[in-house]
Amino acid sequence: MNILLLSMPDSFEHMPSIVIRMPNGALTSLAGNVDEHHNVAVADLILCQRSVRKTVTHLLGEHDPQLVGLSTMTFQRRTAERIIHLIRELKPNAKIVVGGYDPSLAAEAYLSMPIDFIVRGEGEITFRELTRALEKNGDMHFIAGLSHRHDGKWIHNPQRAISSLDSEEIRLPKRSARVLKGYTMLGRQVDVIETSRGCTFDCSFCSIIEMRGRNFNAYSFDRVIADIRDAKEHGARTFFLVDDNITLNVHRFEALCNAIIEAGLHTLDYFVQGMTSAIANHGERLAPLMKRAGFRYVFLGIENILESDLQLLQASAKNTARSNGHKTGNATLQAIEYLHRNGMYVVGGLIVGSPNDTVESIEANLAFARKYVDWPYIQHPTPYPRTPMTDDFRRRGLIEHERFEEYDGTTSVVKNEYLSADEIEYLRWKAERGMKTRHLPTVFRHDPWFVARNMLAMAANTYRGSKLRTVLGLEDDRQAFARYKQLRRQEREYV
Numbered sequence: 001m002n003i004l005l006l007s008m009p010d011s012f013e014h015m016p017s018i019v020i021r022m023p024n025g026a027l028t029s030l031a032g033n034v035d036e037h038h039n040v041a042v043a044d045l046i047l048c049q050r051s052v053r054k055t056v057t058h059l060l061g062e063h064d065p066q067l068v069g070l071s072t073m074t075f076q077r078r079t080a081e082r083i084i085h086l087i088r089e090l091k092p093n094a095k096i097v098v099g100g101y102d103p104s105l106a107a108e109a110y111l112s113m114p115i116d117f118i119v120r121g122e123g124e125i126t127f128r129e130l131t132r133a134l135e136k137n138g139d140m141h142f143i144a145g146l147s148h149r150h151d152g153k154w155i156h157n158p159q160r161a162i163s164s165l166d167s168e169e170i171r172l173p174k175r176s177a178r179v180l181k182g183y184t185m186l187g188r189q190v191d192v193i194e195t196s197r198g199c200t201f202d203c204s205f206c207s208i209i210e211m212r213g214r215n216f217n218a219y220s221f222d223r224v225i226a227d228i229r230d231a232k233e234h235g236a237r238t239f240f241l242v243d244d245n246i247t248l249n250v251h252r253f254e255a256l257c258n259a260i261i262e263a264g265l266h267t268l269d270y271f272v273q274g275m276t277s278a279i280a281n282h283g284e285r286l287a288p289l290m291k292r293a294g295f296r297y298v299f300l301g302i303e304n305i306l307e308s309d310l311q312l313l314q315a316s317a318k319n320t321a322r323s324n325g326h327k328t329g330n331a332t333l334q335a336i337e338y339l340h341r342n343g344m345y346v347v348g349g350l351i352v353g354s355p356n357d358t359v360e361s362i363e364a365n366l367a368f369a370r371k372y373v374d375w376p377y378i379q380h381p382t383p384y385p386r387t388p389m390t391d392d393f394r395r396r397g398l399i400e401h402e403r404f405e406e407y408d409g410t411t412s413v414v415k416n417e418y419l420s421a422d423e424i425e426y427l428r429w430k431a432e433r434g435m436k437t438r439h440l441p442t443v444f445r446h447d448p449w450f451v452a453r454n455m456l457a458m459a460a461n462t463y464r465g466s467k468l469r470t471v472l473g474l475e476d477d478r479q480a481f482a483r484y485k486q487l488r489r490q491e492r493e494y495v
Ligand code: B12
Pocket: 005, 010, 011, 012, 013, 015, 022, 023, 024, 025, 026, 027, 029, 030, 068, 069, 070, 071, 072, 073, 074, 075, 097, 098, 099, 100, 101, 102, 104, 105, 119, 121, 122, 123, 124, 127, 192, 194, 205, 206, 207, 208, 240, 241, 242, 243, 244, 245, 384, 385, 407, 408, 409
């Protein structure tokens, strides 16, 4: 069977496609896990943001798929729907399947779309069984995790149990299935690597718990090393470890760093997301080891520097420093100190605009980011499907609208008692531009050729909406903000 797998083109403010175009790890993992006689093509539409319709039309013609799969997040739902209609128009007989976080957690939103299947939760085995059933014209009723139509009605089969990952049941991703080129992180080819799945915390804004429950499963190091080698053979020099929470098991993470060093793969660049508590509490040993293994940027889930907000986000525990088993306060500064001391850069993940936030508390977080963070990754609380936060916001009437294409984390869609959603976003937008510019020399030292060629485009992107008279102080910043919002609206029209 010919299968075409697509990830959506939508990107958000902190992932401008001029500098970052990352592959979607789910699709190559699906491709690697169907039976080998299938002919699978994977296309990350982030690589052709400005020619989505043309590219999809071309791919449908060239690969003539009997099955098309789309991977979508909530903010990509509207684009996905448009692409689904395009596929239906051009290939009326192709079967269409959707998967990923949004279809898994908001399946009801897809039922009226002209699709055939929804894969809920982890996809590899469900998708493999679906392709087998399609080939044999078989029964779909026994495929756990699948929603399908029967006699005009949707049937939602029972949930599939999550994979333990240690059984080799999930094979390596198939990167050779990718048909588009141009992955980059600041000029170096980037790829994604998974070493584990899951998390046992329950932050109120995170989708992971509803997606897979509170658990943690890991791949063997042999598999991880083979995966890195495979990505390297396909040209990657920078690796983003997409684990939900790799620092949950610090001893394992240390062993993984050692395995990377022993395999001689430490000369490559690694990016990872981590908890402040793990890095603060184990940083003395962990941070130098990470540095030796090649880690360069660490995305820290700081979330908020104010305890009251952390409690609201249910993120206090993962941000708590401990000494001799006793809590000794917020872990953030200590974690940053360890990372900086070892020459790594901090991507500071903060969430501003929670129900308790005043101008002052938002400013306190922004000032913190200005002082301690190398690259800001500041977001607003966003009501993703089925998170505890969403239920709470809905009950309190705080959600301003349901234009899901704006649920990208940097467009504020939630108001609070003191501020409108727009005002909250304005405060972040205004502060972040300067912070991003300040990091440019660091990036320049690492990738001078890329920065020299793209500096103007990068600056233009960071400051889009501003004009000379904004810079000269001849107009209110809010006018530039309004233009920026208008540009963002235009950018979202991918299809
Ligand atoms: C890594 C990651 C990123 C990386 C993306 C790297 C990449 N290109 O893949 C970065 C840091 C860039 C990123 C950015 C964003 N992310 Co993100 N990210 C994650 C994370 C940590 C892991 C995702 C992953 O790769 N998992 C590994 C793969 C193999 O698993 P998977 O994606 O779940 O896919 C499996 C199934 O879902 C299913 N499946 C998926 N697609 C398909 C398609 C088909 C056809 C089928 C059959 C099955 C299927 O099968 C797969 C294999 O089992 C998750 C989860 C988390 N704990 O935070 C968030 C998460 C996916 N991100 C999220 C969001 C919102 C974003 C941002 C919008 C904002 C933000 N929070 O940063 C941006 C937007 C990015 C952009 N395009 O501009 C949300 C999505 C929520 C939602 N309901 O949409 C999550 C769940 C985090 C959260 N807030 O809860 N993200």
